[in-house]
Amino acid sequence: MIRPQVLRGLPPNLRRRAHPSFSTSVRHNSYEDTISNLRIGKHTRVIFQGFTGRQATANAKESIHWGTNIVGGVTPGKNGEHLRLPVLPTVRQAMEELKPDATGIYVAAHQAPGAIEEAIEAEVPLVVAVAEHIPIHDMLRIHSMLRTQSKTRLVGANAPGIISAIGKCRIGFQPLQCFMPGRVGIVAKSGTLSYEAVASTTRAGLGQSLCIGMGGDVLAGTNFVDALKIFEHDNETEGIILIGEIGGEAELEAAAWIEDYKKRSSNPKPIAALIGGIHAAPGRVMGHAGAFTLPGEPDALTKIKHLKDAGVTVVNHPAKFGDAMKVLLGNSGRASTGAATSGSSQRRTMHTMRRVRPASKAPAPSSIARVQKRNLYIRENLAFDLLRERGINASEYSGKGRKRMLAVAVDRASLSPCIIASPASDPESLHAEAKKFPFDYNKGFDTNQVPAIAEHLQLGQSSKESLLKLINGLVDLYMKKEAFLLETMFVLRLGELKVVRARMGFDDAAFRSTKRQSDIHALRRTEDEDAQELEAEKDGIVYIKLAGDGNIGTLVNGAGLAMNTVDALADAGGKAANFLDTGGKATSETVKKSFEVILQDERVKVIFVNIFGGLTLGDMIANGVLLAFKELEMRLPVVVRIRGTNEAEGQKIIAESGLPLHAYDDFEEAAAKAIELANRSE
Template identity: 55%
Template sequence: MPHRSVRAARLYVARISRLRFSTTSVYYGYSDTIRNLKIGSRTKVIYQGFTGRQATINAKESLDYGTQIVGGVKPGVEGEHLGLPVLPSVRVAAEKLKPDASAIYVPGVGTAQAIEEAIEAEIPLVVAVAEHIPLHEMLRVFQMLRTQSRTRLVGPNAPGIINTHGRCRLGFQPLPFFLEGNIGIVAKSGTLSYETVASVTRAGLGQTYAISMGGDMLSGTTFIDAFRVFEEDEKTKGIIMVGEVGGRAEEEAADWIVEYRKRTRNPKPFMGLVGGVQAPPGRVMGHAGGWAAPGEASSAEKINILKQAGVVIVDHPEMFGPGMKQLLETSEKKKLRTQLDNVQQRGFHTICQQPRIVQNATMSNDQRRTLYIKQSEAVDMLTKAGFRKSDTLCSSRTCMLGISVDRSERAPCIIASPSTDPADTLYLSKKFAFAYGSDGAISDAMLENVSCHLAISGAAQKGLFKLISALHDIFVSKEAFVLETKIVITENSEVQIKEAKFGFDDAAFKTAGRQGDIHALRDNTFEVLEEVDAEKSGIIYVKLEGEGSVGTIVNGAGLAMNTIDSLTRLGAHPANFLDTGGKATSDTIKSAFKIVCSDPRVKVIFVNIFGGLTRCDMIAEGILLAFRDLEPKIPVVVRLRGTNEALGQKMISESGLAFDAFDGFDDAARRVIELAKSSSSIPEIESTS
């Protein structure tokens, strides 16, 4: 851990030692903490960062909802807040208040340490809502979690968890959308989960639990973890999952569902949605985890895998309510027939999974998490470590070797393939996970396994081991999230570098101020100008190729991906992916309009907002500001749902401006397509600001 001080490193080792060798309890493993997700009216909650503004607002809402908050923590301070005790450390709070859960409202720069303190204090459930937590800090946290069986993590970068029957909320889910009911919901995306909850509520079904995984590469709680809670919960009659591009969580969920159906006489029905079908290969789509690594399935392939497992897939979250209502009615009829006939229904039990075909996200793809350094700079880093760049034009012996993150294992891993041909690496690449932050993490046995997989032996092994060591040093010291190389084994058994592509964690720089030397290598002249401008305004913008006649402005990465998917399904041609962020403001919306209007292809703008934390009236104000200041010459269709939707829709309708306003997605999308086809205007901006 070169970026941490020696004292901090020693403290980390001490924490691990205490957790691993504690004599107060027998530890089995992290999977044993799934039971801690079963929150309810008796769950005692503390807040870390209790006296902060966001924590205070959230705590008041949660208290009104019925959550049993028993106090909170402010480092070094003892007192009272909201009529509840404030204690100087998590350990003291654990001793005096005996909490069952902790909600962490500490900024991203301090979130990892706050989680570690909760783990040390053996808090059963920890919910981390912060965004932009440095990846390597979370790798360190997960290394701690895997050594114990007391603490379960939900998040990070997640809205949290809520149980409607127990009136218990940990996180910032918008409470007005929730209704005590019978549907369990688990989602990667915050805004898509809000849409899903609202749809289920409108259908009169309501929810039991809503659990958020979060959009980062590493998640403390997965689809399967949530499924196990829903399976055992008698009140839960149907299950909804919302996934997206990146990782294997959806594939693993499909495998679990198949097994569940085999062993269950009357299985609960499953519905699902997977965002990112139209995501450009390799691009990071808003969420830090919204990109596919080599060998991972695309969103379209995930959908097919889930369908094969018996999951009913929808294209838009508005369909969940009516769809689940119909599924539950069908399920009850099947259950009745089973009881009358006393014959086991085969149903989904006989499903055979077809061979899975997954996409190949290789080095040729332009995937970014803000910073991918130039290939020449990546090769230079390795030449400084003693490796030569190959000048061989053709070679019969090339391999792919890299280090990234195994999301399933929640740990760093070596990725190796004995071939660099995309058609081969698709099936031949293999991951070798290792522990983060400990001496000798990559063992001699693992090195032997990697060299065996690559069919490298003899004198070339020494060069291979040296390269793995060099990549590991770069991965840890420079806080990379992916390092990929193509190597050549020469006739004299020398390992040379043919190509290299290195990606580094932007949160380490933007949140924690580390790795300035690496991020100084960024060259904006090779990036899309609009994407760079959007970043300055806190907006994530991806310019899409093709006709691109529909400009999109959406709040939330998952909802933005689904908007593009749904528009394409209906026959539109989206010009861009644009995520204003889950906490969009009126100024953010104005900036988004300016960026979208700068694209001459755009014939109509579709503003698709679902207000969770974001209020629809604030979005409406931003739209009106944009029109007054920018005077766009193209039609705009606005869909506002969620918090304060009636007020926002009223502001739009009474503005006197040429808007088309809707609350249903399909109606709004069809109007967008109609305008795009009929409009021949070219967007212009006459700014008065």
């Protein structure tokens, strides 16, 4: 049971959730009962859904060669063999004949919801969904299913998967060359940051036990606390790494669990962490689908504070995890047990646990006055039109009346939609006083919650009918048009609620992957958006121009790594001009296009290429850099840091190019050079 003093450190909306989550009483027939299904290893029998597809085939060959016990797969309408393994037409038939412990889903985003639901209905113990861009409302429906059963555990979506380095079991697309059997458990939102952490612990000679990709989706099937519960009782795990980022409250829940764990354990396992997004653009979606902040959610600095208060060692770059964990394991008295028997040492010992953080708090996240974009944010006048269609009084604020906030959004803790209400209107107080009221996705809003919402908004009895009308209108719009956030400000005039501000974000994935909501998508006005960001979007690049006087252009693969690059540059005294994620499947042409976009920003004095290869290959990135130099007649200095998949090949290409490139494999050396070159040109 969580102690009262721990609960007091949590925001009010988390206190009621954290307490029952750690109850010592016996629980039955709940999703929490499936946490033990995460214990994969040599014993795990794995199937693939979409088995005969190109990506699944390539992944299966690699995983089988590594040692994963893949026993067959499923492709609708097919019977036979593939890779000398059985292929069956349904998951239910595969369960009966192959008796798998887990399934990896390797189908496109528009097919993934159906594949996940089929696996849940067949009661596969562990379902791993790697696809990104699954519509939010499809995931809300899936989580509504998961809550009603106690057989199936979901990892993902938008996750690299789960891998046991000790048990040689990979269900996902993690770069195998980084892994080494050992004793550090890792749970992460970001794939690229987790690969960096894996490589760092491998270079430190520690290796890994179990690595769980929580994923960067808005709604994660497995969270940090679920993973921590596994690591606590796993004899092969002696140290733990947690990698979070902006968006949601999972890191705060983890901090509360860790604080309680350290108090009830005589010899707790040491824990190190990293949080990405300290310098994220306020109100923007930072690459990952879930990397944005909703009203009432904590920012990155708040998460770091809670983790530090719980006794967690926080580092500012994943390459520092190896040295940090060696120190922590030594101090804990665990250094002599379970150590890996192979693995080279760190090339340098310069990766310290120095933690430099901004002295002042970052700007308040997501408020009605800020612009947040998930690629489909509509103008306020169009938002007012949608409200009026539902009989809601909506027009511009006249300056009269006290403003209050009412929104419908995702509650990431309960994995359901919720009403968010705040009696305040200024950004700081609005978020501090915001309270969530979750409701079941399938059952809809429960009108019995209206009195509590009205009380929190400090509205009288006479306003409840008007409040219910506004809530029903927002919920109807949220559900039917697949919104992810409908945020309004309203005033009370003559006993009626009038909406005076409206900010509405709709799930672009619903249109892009399934062509749903074409009428809402047609409301997009690209003339309101940044031309460079639009240009990048056409090539699958996520580019966000950062405000201020940043002079270092960043080119990174992976949303988490891109956020951390901006943060770590700031810690070293530099200023990034942009966030740029080339995507996990970047090509040489994509890299060249990324250079083109960055070069349009006149503030940029140097370009910093920071690549850790997973799906992205180091040699391919290097060739992309050379292509950019050749075709764009580059005049700015470029610093390139390549680690991970094919790092040696990539570094060799850069070194032998004869071009004015500065190549490094150490992040701090590369960052220092980029900062020096940027400042020299000022």
